[in-house]
Amino acid sequence: MPEKGIDQTLLGARITKQINIQIANQLNTGILVVDAQLTIIVWNRFLQVHTGKKSENVLEQSIFSVFPELPVRWLSRKLNSVLQLNTPSFCSWEQRHHLFNLPHTRPITTDSDFMAQNCTFLPIVTDTNDSYICILIEDVTDVCHYQTQLKKALAELAKINRIDGLTQIYNRRHWQKSLEQEYAKARRHDKKLSLIMLDLDHFKLFNDNYGHQCGDMVLIEVSALISTLLRVEDIFGRYGGEEFAIILPETDLSGAIELAQRICGRVSALALTYKEQNVKVTASLGVAQLGEQEQSYEALISQADAALYQAKAQGRNKVFSNQCSSTLAVG
Numbered sequence: 167m168p169e170k171g172i173d174q175t176l177l178g179a180r181i182t183k184q185i186n187i188q189i190a191n192q193l194n195t196g197i198l199v200v201d202a203q204l205t206i207i208v209w210n211r212f213l214q215v216h217t218g219k220k221s222e223n224v225l226e227q228s229i230f231s232v233f234p235e236l237p238v239r240w241l242s243r244k245l246n247s248v249l250q251l252n253t254p255s256f257c258s259w260e261q262r263h264h265l266f267n268l269p270h271t272r273p274i275t276t277d278s279d280f281m282a283q284n285c286t287f288l289p290i291v292t293d294t295n296d297s298y299i300c301i302l303i304e305d306v307t308d309v310c311h312y313q314t315q316l317k318k319a320l321a322e323l324a325k326i327n328r329i330d331g332l333t334q335i336y337n338r339r340h341w342q343k344s345l346e347q348e349y350a351k352a353r354r355h356d357k358k359l360s361l362i363m364l365d366l367d368h369f370k371l372f373n374d375n376y377g378h379q380c381g382d383m384v385l386i387e388v389s390a391l392i393s394t395l396l397r398v399e400d401i402f403g404r405y406g407g408e409e410f411a412i413i414l415p416e417t418d419l420s421g422a423i424e425l426a427q428r429i430c431g432r433v434s435a436l437a438l439t440y441k442e443q444n445v446k447v448t449a450s451l452g453v454a455q456l457g458e459q460e461q462s463y464e465a466l467i468s469q470a471d472a473a474l475y476q477a478k479a480q481g482r483n484k485v486f487s488n489q490c491s492s493t494l495a496v497g
């Protein structure tokens with residue numbers, strides 16, 4: 167009877183071992199077990215398929231000789247802490263895209279030739295008190311690919327949300343939001359803030375005389391030119407059809423007027439051609455500096471707008487500044 171019991175226990179253990187091996191070989195996850203010296207003890211079919219290395223060629227070998235690409239210092243430290251603390255550890259594809267150079271088998275084009283991996287490091291202690299680490303390598307190439315695509319799409323959407331499609335400068339919504347923030351900053355830190363509103367002169371004539379495409383070309387070229395004249399902190403946006411606006415943080419009125427005059431001169435000197443015809447463009451500009459009396463960013467826009475209106479009324483291709491309700495012609 168006792169002998170039969172021992173036989174059955176041995177048989178049970180053997181069956182359990184075979185079941186475990188078969189499960190390990192059918193899983194779509196790499197299973198790698200190493201001992202305390204980081205020598206490979208278990209190697210499943212997934213790893214055989216993805217490395218092209220059979221178990222007889224890797225068992226009893228150091229993990230670092232089978233995978234020379236592994237970061238030795240980082241992984242040794244990680245595995246040692248798993249052994250010493252007897253707690254699992256994890257490394258996601260977001261931390262390291264892959265640890266093991268296993269080629270991915272997807273027909274999709276991804277940023278890497280290798281399979282993205284989530285790796286789990288599990289401590290195993292046997293009843294004879296021997297320590298091992300089971301490394302599970304999960305193929306997350308699809309997750310990584312679609313998340314990367316999603317991130318790119320979201321970044322593109324965020325850009326579309328901020329950028330004017332025609333001129334590639336900030337659109338009105340983003341520009342106005344920026345002005346609101348700059349206004350609050352200027353008020354909080356008692357800093358200077360100026361604004362330039364710019365409107366192309368008789369712009370309707372470009373469309374009427376040469377067609378809408380010519381009008382679009384003028385808008386693109388003028389905004390590209392102005393972009394080259396600004397500092398990185400300046401915030402340039404398309405306010406309306408042929409109206410542009412520039413926020414000038416930490417800039418006083420004289421600095422803003424100087425810039426506006428430079429822009430006015432450079433726009434009128436712009437040599438544009440459309441279908442072999444010379445196209446002449448000029449702009450009118452209104453400048454305002456934030457003063458005590460403006461209680462909102464909208465009030466600052468109104469000041470610059472009033473100055474722009476004066477520039478138009480006084481014959482165009484001019485810079486006007488409006489401060490403390492006195493209008494000053496500067497162009």
Ligand SMILES: Nc1nc2c(ncn2[C@@H]2O[C@H](COP(=O)(O)OP(=O)(O)OP(=O)(O)O)[C@@H](O)[C@H]2O)c(=O)[nH]1
Binds near residue numbers: 366367381382
């Ligand atoms: N091609 C083109 N035209 C636009 C665009 N947005 C607005 N416009 C045109 O810009 C013109 C603006 O005309 P107006 O507001 O009369 O101003 P203006 O002709 O520039 O005259 P002043 O501002 O008084 O000098 C209109 O004909 C609009 O159709 C655009 O994206 N592309």
